[in-house]
Amino acid sequence: MIVGDHRQIVIPDLGGFRSSSARLKGLRLIHTHLDGERLTGDDLTDLALLRLDMISAIEAGEDGLPGMMHTAHLIPENPGGEYWLLMDPVPVLETDLNFLKFIQALDEQFARRQSSRRVDSTERAILIRVETNPLFDSEASIEELRELARSSGVEVFDSVIQHRNKYDPKYLMGRGRLSDLVIRALQIGANLLIFDHELSPAQVRSITDFTELKVIDRSQLILDIFARRAHSREGKIQVELAQMQYLLPRLATKNTAMSRLTGGIGGTGPGETKLEINRRRARDRIGRLKRELRNVQKGRSQRRRLRQKRALPVISIIGYTNTGKSTLLNALTKSSVLTENLLFATLDPKSSRLRFPRDREAIITDTVGFIRNLPKELASAFRATLEELNEADLLLHVIDVSNPGFEEQILSVEKILEELDLSRKKCICVFNKVDLFPDRDILDNLCRRFDAIPISALDPGTLPPLLERLENNI
Ligand SMILES: Nc1nc2c(ncn2[C@@H]2O[C@H](COP(=O)(O)OP(=O)(O)OP(=O)(O)O)[C@@H](O)[C@H]2O)c(=O)[nH]1
Ligand SMILES: [Mg+2]
Incomplete structure (x- = not known):
């Protein structure tokens, strides 16, 4: 029973009121x-x-x-x-x-x-991008978000791009548009909103409260993929560290939407009983993870020193995620590292021995894929792994030339190399997936412009020019 005045009634927060149906409230x-x-x-x-x-x-x-x-x-x-x-x-x-x-x-x-929609996954999402820059390619960006969502097992039901002069400080998009989205979500049965942005903790909270849907941002999606794919001890520690660091500023003392915030996708949030996590515990945990990480990494640098004693040159494969780095490593060394048409298939990079035709040898290492705007928590957690690239004698930059956004991807990779202080290192570019590239003449031109070697990692016949270039440079 609510009593209002002649203008309005104020409906109290119904968050605690749950009905048996996920669709209708029972009121x-x-x-x-x-x-x-x-x-x-x-x-x-x-x-x-x-x-x-x-x-x-x-x-x-x-x-x-x-x-x-x-x-x-x-x-x-x-x-x-x-x-x-x-x-x-x-x-x-x-x-x-x-x-x-x-x-x-x-x-x-x-x-x-x-x-009647295909629903294998419990997470059914609407993707949202709010664009203030009319020159930015929001379609491509939302396409990448779609791939990220797919890689983390989320079913994407719809995507929305809203153009605005400036972001709404509270909801990012307009309140009216957000209401429409809630209705749309209800109609199509979506239960998750994924924003192609980094949301502030306060924004996540207000959007969650307003929509009563689970809300995550691009960083959290990437963190989630990393959490799914980390297998080694080091990788797992790094990911949990990044998750905890992401979570810490989002842990309010009193927050009803907490379970939604800390749950991650399908409950891949950091371990422990999620509801009980508080700031102090989170800080303790972060301290403990950092110490563990240092220990694990000590072992790694010892192994590395051993390798250096053997004095084999090291070639490190780098590049944007899903460009075919692991496929190329397999093709070059006839090994069988997992490759998949998913973003961040590789999180625990492998090294292999590469034997050149004239019996020279090198160590060739795979790397975690790069992505633009890598969440800063992940960047810092993975810094040590990436800094190992410092010890490479040669970088091999794999570019998926069949991706229409490959030039932006090159720029993103170069930016990350710069941040890691690696831009002066000798680097060979390869254009991979040429089998998917439609026009040979345009490709030849691009190869000249970027000084890149065209290959298809799936076709060993295309690799000899690359091998020759690698050997010469070593
Ligand atoms: N058509 C075509 N597909 C390729 C080629 N090289 C790789 N692929 C496919 O591209 C997808 C990604 O390959 P991966 O080797 O896993 O890519 P990656 O760069 O290691 O990706 P992450 O580890 O996720 O960063 C896989 O489905 C491969 O089969 C190629 O030359 N041509
Ligand atoms: Mg890989």
Whole structure:
């Protein structure tokens, strides 16, 4: 029971109120407008945002008696795009609707519509990018986000790009547009919003509170992929360290949305009972992880010194993620490192021996793929691994020339090399996946322009010119 004034009612936070259905809230709102209005636009927005089973406005007559009842309810996705249906008004004392039967049928209708989509994963996302720069290629960026989502096992149901002059400080996008999104999510059965941005802890909180959906940003998505794919002890420690560092500023003392914030995708958040994590524990854990990491890395540098004693030259393969680095390592050394059409397939890089035709030898190492705007927590956690590139005698930069965004990818890689103080190191560029490149003449031109060697890591026949160049440089 809520009492308002002639202008508004304030609906309390319903966050704690859970219904058995994931779709409808199990609540009906029955109210009256003092100035004789029927259902208003605000009413219909509340219907959707609060996922009410139904909303009714009862007319109040001059004589104080109830008049007609106006009712609306949500409907599943439909070609007309409406999200609500207005029922015929009836005098309130004559309603004979069997509400329970009706709402069960409606809920089933939602369920049927949603299951006509392919849903193998429990995470069904809408991707969102808010663009303030009209020159930026937001399509490409959201495409990369889609690949990241796929790599972390999330099913993408929809994606939205909103152009704005500036970001909304609280919600990033406009409040109205965000309401539309909630409705859309409800209709198509999405339960996760992924923003192609780095959100501030406060933004995540306000968007989560407003939408009642799980909200994650690009950094968290990347962290999640890393968490899934780290297998070695070192990799696991590095990822957990990065996750904890990401989480720390987001741990508020009082926060109802906490379980959603700390859960990560499908519960791959950092270990321990998630709800109990508090700042002090998080700090302790970070300290412990850092110490462990130092120990593990000591062992690694000892192994490295041994290798140096053997005095074999070291070639390090680097490049943007999913460009074919591991495939090339396999092809060059006839080994079988895991390769996959996923971003960040390799997190625990392997080294292998490379034997040149004239019996020279080198060590060739694979590396974690690069990506633009790597979350800073990951960058610092993986710094030690990446700094090993300092000891390479030669860098082999693998570029996926079949990707329309390959030039931006080159720039991102060069920027990261600079940050690691590696830009002066000798570097050979290869254009990989030439089998997917449509035009030979354009390719030849590009190779000249970038001084790159065209190869296809899947076709050993294309590798001899590269081998020759490597051997000469060594
Ligand atoms: N068509 C084509 N596909 C290739 C070629 N080289 C690699 N691929 C495919 O590209 C995908 C990524 O290859 P990986 O070797 O895993 O790429 P990576 O650079 O190691 O990726 P991360 O470790 O995720 O950064 C795989 O599906 C490969 O089969 C190529 O020359 N041509
Ligand atoms: Mg790889």
